Amino acid sequence: MTTSTLEQEAVQICQDLIRIPSVNFGEGRGDEKAVADYVVASLAEVNIAATIYESAPGRCNVMARIPGRDSNRPGLVVHGHLDVVPANADDWSVDPFCGDIIDGMIWGRGAVDMKNMDAMILATVRDWARTGYVPPRDIVLAFFADEEAGSIYGSHWMVEKHPELFSGCTEAISEVGGFSVTVANGKRLYMIETAEKGIHWMKLTAQGRAGHGSVMNDENALTRLTQAVSTIGTHQWPQRYSTTVKALFKKVASATGKNYDEADLRPLLSEVGFAARMIGATLQNTANPTMLEAGYKANVIPGSASAVIDGRFIPGFENELNETIRLLIGPDITIETIARDKALEVPFEGDLVDAMCAAIMKEDSEAIPVPYLMSGGTDNKALADLGIIGYGFSPLKLHEDFDFMAMFHGVDERVPVEGLTFGVRVLKDFLENV
Numbered sequence: 001m002t003t004s005t006l007e008q009e010a011v012q013i014c015q016d017l018i019r020i021p022s023v024n025f026g027e028g029r030g031d032e033k034a035v036a037d038y039v040v041a042s043l044a045e046v047n048i049a050a051t052i053y054e055s056a057p058g059r060c061n062v063m064a065r066i067p068g069r070d071s072n073r074p075g076l077v078v079h080g081h082l083d084v085v086p087a088n089a090d091d092w093s094v095d096p097f098c099g100d101i102i103d104g105m106i107w108g109r110g111a112v113d114m115k116n117m118d119a120m121i122l123a124t125v126r127d128w129a130r131t132g133y134v135p136p137r138d139i140v141l142a143f144f145a146d147e148e149a150g151s152i153y154g155s156h157w158m159v160e161k162h163p164e165l166f167s168g169c170t171e172a173i174s175e176v177g178g179f180s181v182t183v184a185n186g187k188r189l190y191m192i193e194t195a196e197k198g199i200h201w202m203k204l205t206a207q208g209r210a211g212h213g214s215v216m217n218d219e220n221a222l223t224r225l226t227q228a229v230s231t232i233g234t235h236q237w238p239q240r241y242s243t244t245v246k247a248l249f250k251k252v253a254s255a256t257g258k259n260y261d262e263a264d265l266r267p268l269l270s271e272v273g274f275a276a277r278m279i280g281a282t283l284q285n286t287a288n289p290t291m292l293e294a295g296y297k298a299n300v301i302p303g304s305a306s307a308v309i310d311g312r313f314i315p316g317f318e319n320e321l322n323e324t325i326r327l328l329i330g331p332d333i334t335i336e337t338i339a340r341d342k343a344l345e346v347p348f349e350g351d352l353v354d355a356m357c358a359a360i361m362k363e364d365s366e367a368i369p370v371p372y373l374m375s376g377g378t379d380n381k382a383l384a385d386l387g388i389i390g391y392g393f394s395p396l397k398l399h400e401d402f403d404f405m406a407m408f409h410g411v412d413e414r415v416p417v418e419g420l421t422f423g424v425r426v427l428k429d430f431l432e433n434v
Contacts, residue, residue: 046129081147177392182400193392198343
């Protein structure tokens with residue numbers, strides 16, 4: 001099959017974006033300026049005006065609005081993030097920012113998270129501009145900063161400081177949705193993200209009696225803290241099934257001919273291939289210890305010790321997460337919220353969802369579109385503050401043995417070229433029929 005200009009551009013732009021390091025180290029340390037300049041230039045080349053909004057030095061968001069044929073219809077926000085997580089080059093088999101095509105894959109940090117979708121968006125609107133195509137409704141393009149560290153300098157800042165840029169918009173699409181999962185009998189499910197777990201990152205601090213490391217100390221802050229951290233890390237959380245999870249597993253059971261038992265959905269996890277690890281995390285609240293800080297010398301018992309816990313809650317179960325953590329650690333340890341964001345859940349129905357399903361099935365007649373709950377979060381959380389309903393839809397057709405979920409923040413991150421070209425065709429068709 002001849003590769004179209006649309007597909008060629010999606011591949012080339014993805015490579016270009018990967019080759020512009022836009023690493024977000026967290027705690028405000030990031031720089032999206034160079035990649036934002038590239039996006040603006042890419043749009044300007046086809047006479048689409050875009051503006052950079054700098055929330056802090058180097059922290060850049062790019063916005064553009066493409067008028068539709070009927071601007072009285074509600075607009076659609078199509079958004080991606082420009083930042084990527086760090087990559088330790090010593091761990092990789094290639095340069096993390098090479099953007100090279102090797103074995104049919106585009107390699108580099110951001111290949112799946114999420115410069116592939118950024119590239120598909122840019123390729124699509126550039127194709128429109130060249131051909132004079134006008135979409136059916138207004139399209140607001142948003143390329144955000146800081147998604148990898150809580151979106152403080154990105155979507156949350158934009159929503160707070162520039163809500164007018166999203167005026168008239170009621171729906172949005174972004175990352176981690178519309179990708180294929182081949183189940184045990186060879187059928188392909190395409191997972192459209194209709195829900196996200198909520199986030200509560202918390203810092204636990206234990207106080208104790210400082211002293212010499214050689215003497216007895218029954219008020220050791222480190223001991224108190226590590227006992228609490230161990231208790232949290234080994235806690236068995238009860239199963240809590242959201243509306244979205246139930247809908248997904250009914251589809252999985254139907255596609256595979258397996259039994260659907262709403263009392264325990266875990267036996268069906270083995271049917272969803274590489275997605276099992278992520279989907280498994282959406283059957284319950286989770287709380288993972290991620291950081292420890294204490295002490296400054298081998299023979300000094302510190303007076304305090306702290307740890308960071310990454311808590312994620314099922315829609316509707318935030319209170320259960322917080323109350324359980326408090327119960328597990330006891331009264332002597334304080335909890336400070338580092339970041340907190342809402343859970344999201346929207347129905348798998350309506351014109352927007354119908355258009356997603358139709359676009360996927362046009363390219364893959366055997367596709368089975370399904371909803372799913374994402375264990376992480378996206379910039380749709382910030383847009384929800386404006387009443388904008390968000391979905392994850394960055395389509396990719398993946399080979400059954402490609403571990404897509406391992407690519408997110410992983411070593412040797414890469415995306416299949418054929419998956420990307422499939423995705424840009426689907427995305428273009430969706431945006432032209434929504």
